[in-house]
Each structure stands twice: as structure tokens, then as C-alpha cells.
Amino acid sequence: xxxxxxxxxxxxxxxxxxxxxxxxxxxxxxxxxxxxxxxxxxxxxxxxxxxxxxxxxxxxxxxxxxxxxxxxxxxxxxxxxxxxxxxxxxxxxxxxxxxxxxxxxxxxxxxxxxxxxxxxxxxxxxxxxxxxxxxxxxxxxxxxxxxxxxxxxxxxxxxxxxxxxxxxxxxxxxxxxxxxxxxxxxxxxxxxxxxxxxxxxxxxxxxxxxxxxxxxxxxxxxxxxxxxxxxxxxxxxxxxxxxxxxxxxxxxxxxxxxxxxxxxxxxxxxxxxxxxxxxxxxxxxxxxxxxxxxxxxxxxxxxxxxxxxxxxxxxxxxxxxxxxxxxxxxxxxxxxxxxxxxxxxxxxxxxxxxxxxxxxxxxxxxxxxxxxxxxxxxxxxxxxxxxxxxxxxxxxxxxxxxxxxxxxxxxxxxxxxxxxxxxxxxxxxxxxxxxxxxxxxxxxxxxxxxxxxxxxxxxxxxxxxxxxxxxxxxxxxxxxxxxxxxxxxxxxxxxxxxxxxxxxxxxxxxxxxxxxxxxxxxxxxxxxxxxxxxxxxxxxxxxxxxxxxxxxxxxxxxxxxxxxxxxxxxxxxxxxxxxxxxxxxxxxxxxxxxxxxxxxxxxx
Numbered sequence: 001x002x003x004x005x006x007x008x009x010x011x012x013x014x015x016x017x018x019x020x021x022x023x024x025x026x027x028x029x030x031x032x033x034x035x036x037x038x039x040x041x042x043x044x045x046x047x048x049x050x051x052x053x054x055x056x057x058x059x060x061x062x063x064x065x066x067x068x069x070x071x072x073x074x075x076x077x078x079x080x081x082x083x084x085x086x087x088x089x090x091x092x093x094x095x096x097x098x099x100x101x102x103x104x105x106x107x108x109x110x111x112x113x114x115x116x117x118x119x120x121x122x123x124x125x126x127x128x129x130x131x132x133x134x135x136x137x138x139x140x141x142x143x144x145x146x147x148x149x150x151x152x153x154x155x156x157x158x159x160x161x162x163x164x165x166x167x168x169x170x171x172x173x174x175x176x177x178x179x180x181x182x183x184x185x186x187x188x189x190x191x192x193x194x195x196x197x198x199x200x201x202x203x204x205x206x207x208x209x210x211x212x213x214x215x216x217x218x219x220x221x222x223x224x225x226x227x228x229x230x231x232x233x234x235x236x237x238x239x240x241x242x243x244x245x246x247x248x249x250x251x252x253x254x255x256x257x258x259x260x261x262x263x264x265x266x267x268x269x270x271x272x273x274x275x276x277x278x279x280x281x282x283x284x285x286x287x288x289x290x291x292x293x294x295x296x297x298x299x300x301x302x303x304x305x306x307x308x309x310x311x312x313x314x315x316x317x318x319x320x321x322x323x324x325x326x327x328x329x330x331x332x333x334x335x336x337x338x339x340x341x342x343x344x345x346x347x348x349x350x351x352x353x354x355x356x357x358x359x360x361x362x363x364x365x366x367x368x369x370x371x372x373x374x375x376x377x378x379x380x381x382x383x384x385x386x387x388x389x390x391x392x393x394x395x396x397x398x399x400x401x402x403x404x405x406x407x408x409x410x411x412x413x414x415x416x417x418x419x420x421x422x423x424x425x426x427x428x429x430x431x432x433x434x435x436x437x438x439x440x441x442x443x444x445x446x447x448x449x450x451x452x453x454x455x456x457x458x459x460x461x462x463x464x465x466x467x468x469x470x471x472x473x474x475x476x477x478x479x480x481x482x483x484x485x486x487x488x489x490x491x492x493x494x495x496x497x498x499x500x501x502x503x504x505x506x507x508x509x510x511x512x513x514x515x516x517x518x519x520x521x522x523x524x525x526x527x528x529x530x531x532x533x534x535x536x537x538x539x540x541x542x543x544x545x546x547x548x549x550x551x552x553x554x555x556x557x558x559x560x561x562x563x564x565x566x567x568x569x570x571x572x573x574x575x576x577x578x579x580x581x582x583x584x585x586x587x588x589x590x591x592x593x594x595x596x597x598x599x600x601x602x603x604x
Contacts, residue, residue, distance in 0.1 A: 054122060411562070
């Protein structure tokens, strides 16, 4: 009989108190730490031999193949050891033994990266005709795409001395990001938020969103005002940091002979710039529907004016239903039945086979993720809270895990890791399928409203909000590229105008929102956030086709899951029936937003 977790945990329990069936099973990785140490020692010994490879690499096709196979064996052992050390640390960050283990693995990974830094230059230095002849041999098939990915960078590789200078700048290229991270997470503080009864509430980066979701409007306004009051004091410093990050992006793009920072950022994943521009254009065209949703939010909240601090307020006065983990597994499995029997069997094997670490414990890493390597099961970290959000989190992370499971099963090692552009699609497909199943089975009006609100809020945060961020990034990079200055005043004016455009006439643009750009860490990783919106849109398109029973929709989707990195992201999606080079999938997703909003309006 399974030990039951306590119904309500006011305080996290110790790791050893979590029943074994609610912990992930790492024994398929290593039966014990002695087995881990054996692999770790093997990797250390192999690392010593890497220095001998460059001299052999280009002597013959056989020698090159032997070097590539050596590197693969080395990396697979290293990744397996690194994963084990990381998962053990994440179980309990207060356990010094496993913190030290992860540090050792991290140091070895850094040393490995340095040891193999010769590989790309060696490939680029080879006579192209000879290399292409070798790559046509059958034995090179597992490595062909990864080598071709290196070769495509050749027009952007500089002479050796200039490459050495660029490499040396790596130590300073992250300074703006590091300084912002320290300021944002360690140094900046906020005055307490005050509720309608005069009670103080601690305001931190972690508590802000929880306060913004309060039903107490005075508390929300106070949290909003006090948060931005602190950023107001730091606005010129943060403007200088963000300007530095944008100038870094523009410098590297120019140095590597790209026409713009945007094209440089999209290059590695073979994404044409029209994909970025199509997203912004399609979302802008649909803004009247977004404004309609905001009108609905205003009416449901019953307020005369809808302020920025009202955007996360709960629309449905709900009494959360307790959903034990065993029930969550059943709900997820039922929701994903449209993906077919084989997917269902593999999903169930993962849920019951030690992939998932379920409950919070003292020292456990917060949040949720899916992780794994080529020679392991996928592993899912949860901090399950027995509510509906946690059920969706389980579906989401199992989407990542199943994507990895099928990619690793069907692809050679070198092609098994899918790109970031594709990474959020499978997880969001799962969420959409689960939502539709729960909606179809819901008999209570309040429950249906909650589910519809869940979808609309996810859509707002992932498509409309991230696209606004993407447009802001494009504007500020273009400003630097044409010789302009990114002052606090300029960025605040641009950001306020974007808010006016995106949120429309029914939202009061409270003055502090002009400074929201100052608290967004993603802006220090240029042109990343658009992938959230494109991935979400692709997922809605896949889920819609599957649920509508389109011919071969499931087969094409499962083919996408198994494709890994075997082709460019757009080509992989094209084979699965989605043309992300056109705005059609974005437009279809926006139409789904309108349809779900209509369902909500019909219930009111």
C-alpha cells in the first residue's frame, strides 16, 4: 500500500520523509554513487587524450570519423554524470555533498568545452570539396547535419587574430546582464504593500505576482506603485545597463558581418526575419480582439476604470478544488488520449516509471522543469500543490519529456536535441488538449469560466505580452544601429506607446508602467521572447488539427516529436503540416483566442 502524503503541508517536509513512489528513480542513471564516480573518472581520463585529436582529425575520413565518435562517447558519459549530479543537488540544495558533486561536474563540463574548442575551426579550415566528399559516406550520416551547421557559419567567421580578439571579449560581454541580475535580485528593495485594512504585506520579486492576483484592489495598487517606485530610483542605471546589452548585440552582429542584430540572433536556428515581422504584424492586426477581451475583463471585475494593476486580478470567485496527484495523473492521461494509444502507453510508463519527482521538500529547487540526456529517461521536477495549476504544470512538463523521449529514441545523438524555437510546442499542445478535455467534461458554469479564463490569460501573457516585448526589442536595437542613444526617456516613451497600442482605450495607462522595461530580464538575451509566442501559436494549431480529426494530424505531430534537430526548425514544422514562415498559424491561434472569448461571453 502506498504511503499517503499529508493533505496540507504548512511547511515542507525533509527529503527523506517523501515516500519513495513520489520521488524520481535515478537508478537507471547510476545504481549507486560508485558507478557515478567510475564514469566521472573515465571522463577525466578521456579528457587527457583530447589533446591528441586535432593532429589526427583531418588526415583522412577514417581519422575524422574516429575523432567524432570519440567526442560523442566522451560527451554522452559527461552529460550522464552531469545530469545525475544536477538532479541530486536539486533534490535538496541544503545537502552540501550534492552541491559539491554538481560543482565538480560543472568544472569538468567547462574543461571539456575548452578542450574541444579546436573542433569548429578545424572543420572550417578543411578544403570544402574534400569535406563534402567525406560527409557523403554513410558512416558520417549521424554527424552530417551538425557539421553542416558549423559550415554555414563560415561567412561569419573572421581571420584567426580577429577571432581571438572576439573570443577574449567573452569575459566582458555578460557584464550588463550580470550587473542587472545582481541589482534586480539582490540590491533593489521595495516598500511593503498595504491592503484595504491597513495591513502590511512584504513586497519582493517573488511575492509581487501573488499580490497582483489578490482580490484586494488596494493591495494590488499598493504593490504596483511601490514596486515601480523603486525602479524609478534606479531607472538611469538600468537604462545604461540595457543600453550596454543592446550595444553588445549590435557589435557582435556587425563584427560577424550580419546586416542587423536581429538577423544575427535568428541565424543559428535558420529563422528568416519575416517570421519575426509576421508575428508582430499578425498580433497588431488582432489587437481589436484583445481590446474586446480587456473590455470583458473590465465588465467582469465591475470597475469603472481598468488599471494596469487590475490585469492579473481573478475574474472568477472560485473555491479551489483539491486535486491529489493520483487524480492529476488520471486527468492528464485522459486529456492526452487524442494523441493515440502508443503515446498514452509511453506517457503512462513515464508517470509510473520514476520520471517524476512530485512534492516539495526542504531545500528542493523551486518551480518545475523537464531534464534528461541521450542515455537517460526524461526527468520531471515538480513542486505539486494539489490544485488545477499544478495539473497543467504536470501536463506541460510531460510534454517536454515526451518530446525528448521520442527525439532520443528516433535520432542519432548529434541530432537528438531540438532547438529553442521548437521547445515550447509539445508542452503547450499538452496543455491545450487537457484544457479542451476538461472543458468538454465540465458541468458547472463556474468551472467552465475558470478554464476559459485560464486559456485566455495564458494567451494574453504568452502571445500579446511577449509580442509587445519582441517589438520593443526590435525598436531599441534598430535605434542603436542607426546611431541613436538608448536613454531612459527614449525607452520609457517607446514602452508607454507600445502599451497604449496593445492595451487600447479601455485600460488606464498608469504612469509607472512606462518603466516596466526596466524589470524584464529577458531583454538582456536579445530576440528570445518571440519564441514563446510562435511556439504557443504552433501548439494551438497542432492541437486544433488533432481534435478536429484532420487526416494524419496525429501521425504528423508524432513525427514532429521524433524529429529532434534533424532539420531546420521551419522544415521540421513544414513536414508536420505547419508553415511558420507564413502568418497563417499565428492568425489561426488568434482566431482561437476569439472563439474562447466568445465561449466565455456566452456563459455570462
